[in-house]
Amino acid sequence: MEEDKSIIKKNTNGDSIAFEDLVLAYQDKIYNLCRYMLGNAHDAEDAAQDAFLKAYQALPKFRPEASLYTWLYRIATNTCIDYKRKPVFESLFGASEEGERLVHDRASDAPSPEQLYQSKQIDQALKEGLGKLSPKLRAIIILKEIEELSYEEIADTLEISMGTVKSRIARAREELQKIMQKFREQNP
Amino acid sequence: MSCPKTKLISAYLDKELRLREKTAFEDHVQGCASCSHALEEMRLLRTSFANMERHPAPYGFATRVMARTAELEKKKAPWFFPYFVRFAEAAVLLVVITVGILAGKVMTNSSPATTTTNISSAFSLDIFDATPPGSLGGAYLAMTEVRNEK
Numbered sequence: 001m002e003e004d005k006s007i008i009k010k011n012t013n014g015d016s017i018a019f020e021d022l023v024l025a026y027q028d029k030i031y032n033l034c035r036y037m038l039g040n041a042h043d044a045e046d047a048a049q050d051a052f053l054k055a056y057q058a059l060p061k062f063r064p065e066a067s068l069y070t071w072l073y074r075i076a077t078n079t080c081i082d083y084k085r086k087p088v089f090e091s092l093f094g095a096s097e098e099g100e101r102l103v104h105d106r107a108s109d110a111p112s113p114e115q116l117y118q119s120k121q122i123d124q125a126l127k128e129g130l131g132k133l134s135p136k137l138r139a140i141i142i143l144k145e146i147e148e149l150s151y152e153e154i155a156d157t158l159e160i161s162m163g164t165v166k167s168r169i170a171r172a173r174e175e176l177q178k179i180m181q182k183f184r185e186q187n188p
Numbered sequence: 189m190s191c192p193k194t195k196l197i198s199a200y201l202d203k204e205l206r207l208r209e210k211t212a213f214e215d216h217v218q219g220c221a222s223c224s225h226a227l228e229e230m231r232l233l234r235t236s237f238a239n240m241e242r243h244p245a246p247y248g249f250a251t252r253v254m255a256r257t258a259e260l261e262k263k264k265a266p267w268f269f270p271y272f273v274r275f276a277e278a279a280v281l282l283v284v285i286t287v288g289i290l291a292g293k294v295m296t297n298s299s300p301a302t303t304t305t306n307i308s309s310a311f312s313l314d315i316f317d318a319t320p321p322g323s324l325g326g327a328y329l330a331m332t333e334v335r336n337e338k
Contacts, residue, residue, distance in 0.1 A: 023253050027245035035243045045246060052253045053260070122236050144202075145237035151204060170198040177229055180236070 019059070023052055026069065029147065030076045036142045037080035039131055047083055051076040070156040073143065077157065081135040121187060122180075129179035133172055140165065141172040191222040197230050 030051055035044040054075050062071060130138050136158075143149045143157060155165050196213050199205050205213060217223045319325030 019257065020250060020254050023250045027249050031245035032243045049253055049256060053256055056257050123240055126236050126240060146240065166199060170195060173198055173230060173233060177233055180233060
């Protein structure tokens with residue numbers, strides 16, 4: 001929070017070097033959000049760059065008492081929702097080496113090849129499930145499950161009430177559960 | 189048929205239920221197969237999400253963003269623009285004043301002789317008389333002189 005305040009102070013004084021600090025501090029979170037919203041690396045980078053550019057132009061109007069990261073998330077989420085192309089989720093076999101290592105790290109100790117493959121399949125099924133949600137439901141479940149924002153932070157980011165946050169999260173989870181249920185029936 | 193209390197599962201897992209609601213829900217789940225199954229399914233879903241990879245920004249991302257902000261700055265007005273605006277404002281003011289003076293001269297439409305008379309009368313000491321020329325007193329005196337001559 002203190003770091004955020006010093007970044008804001010430097011940026012509102014027109015310091016372009018300080019804006020780079022902001023990009024470096026939040027690039028992973030914003031890119032990750034865009035990646036899951038749009039499904040592929042190319043569109044994610046495009047949208048993430050657009051989001052930071054919009055933030056750059058809007059920074060003089062940013063109120064210092066507001067939360068910087070929910071403000072950035074808001075810009076990024078809206079950029080993705082309004083993105084010109086429909087999300088195209090990359091296939092299982094397009095995963096990066098880094099991604100494979102992370103999936104391996106998160107799986108149980110010394111997973112078997114079958115377990116690893118199943119883990120990847122679930123991962124892919126979940127990504128495809130995300131692609132089937134409406135943009136608003138996709139955004140809210142990504143903010144909750146992947147970005148791990150609280151209900152209040154999500155309400156602030158999406159500028160909706162707490163009641164709407166709760167109902168959309170519940171609805172998104174129900175829809176994903178049905179998709180995953182189908183996946184498990186097809187892949188016993 | 190699913191139990192209506194399955195609607196609480198999401199809030200329960202997110203620790204958004206108040207203590208009393210949470211306790212009541214946990215007690216309910218003990219005896220409800222539908223809620224118990226739905227809760228387990230939801231937990232599996234959340235575990236799957238927790239296992240999904242987090243994608244870091246690609247190499248050079250910040251550099252590319254800063255390059256685009258630099259392009260934006262280049263498209264803005266050049267550094268000398270504010271001074272150009274001030275110069276233009278001063279030039280417009282000068283033109284307005286000049287036009288005003290010239291218009292004033294044209295409107296008065298004075299001949300050189302009238303101008304000389306006006307100037308000399310302006311500097312004459314007659315204006316300090318009790319009845320200076322052009323005053324009501326002066327006009328009355330003139331009238332009485334004419335009557336006396338008659």
